[in-house]
Amino acid sequence: MDSENRTKIRVNDLDLYYGEKQALKDINMEIKENEVTALIGPSGCGKSTFLRCLNRMNDLIDSVKINGKIYLEDEEILTTNDVINLRTRVGMVFQKANLFPMSIYDNVAYGPKN
Numbered sequence: 213m214d215s216e217n218r219t220k221i222r223v224n225d226l227d228l229y230y231g232e233k234q235a236l237k238d239i240n241m242e243i244k245e246n247e248v249t250a251l252i253g254p255s256g257c258g259k260s261t262f263l264r265c266l267n268r269m270n271d272l273i274d275s276v277k278i279n280g281k282i283y284l285e286d287e288e289i290l291t292t293n294d295v296i297n298l299r300t301r302v303g304m305v306f307q308k309a310n311l312f313p314m315s316i317y318d319n320v321a322y323g324p325k326n
């Protein structure tokens with residue numbers, strides 16, 4: 213059996229801009245299945261910005277422009293039309309709890325309902 217873990221996420225030539233300001237520059241990396249990958253760097257270097265790309269949470273920020281490609285297995289993350297399906301596969305656990313502006317019940321039920 214092949215002991216090398218498969219690539220789960222592949223990032224090709226990723227650039228991200230907030231308006232004129234470039235926050236991510238030419239990122240190329242592979243994230244393997246069944247491994248823990250840590251991003252380490254000084255405050256403001258772009259860790260959260262990068263993580264938000266992996267389930268399209270930067271879509272919510274109007275000024276963001278992204279070039280390059282990110283693949284989740286064979287699916288293109290940055291162009292897929294099925295963002296709900298993507299977000300069932302790529303979750304994010306925040307440093308601080310973030311509630312949507314609705315009841316606690318609706319917040320808890322949101323994931324299972326979708």
Ligand SMILES: Nc1ncnc2c1ncn2[C@@H]1O[C@H](COP(=O)(O)OP(=O)(O)OP(=O)(O)O)[C@@H](O)[C@H]1O
Nearest residue numbers: 230235253254255256257258259260261262273275
């Ligand atoms: N919504 C935004 N609009 C404009 N610029 C932003 C926005 N979010 C982040 N930035 C800028 O992008 C750069 C990267 O920020 P990011 O939050 O990704 O860094 P980080 O590595 O996660 O930092 P920290 O360790 O403090 O969490 C910073 O210069 C930040 O000011």
Ligand SMILES: [Mg+2]
Nearest residue numbers: 256259260261
């Ligand atoms: Mg951060």
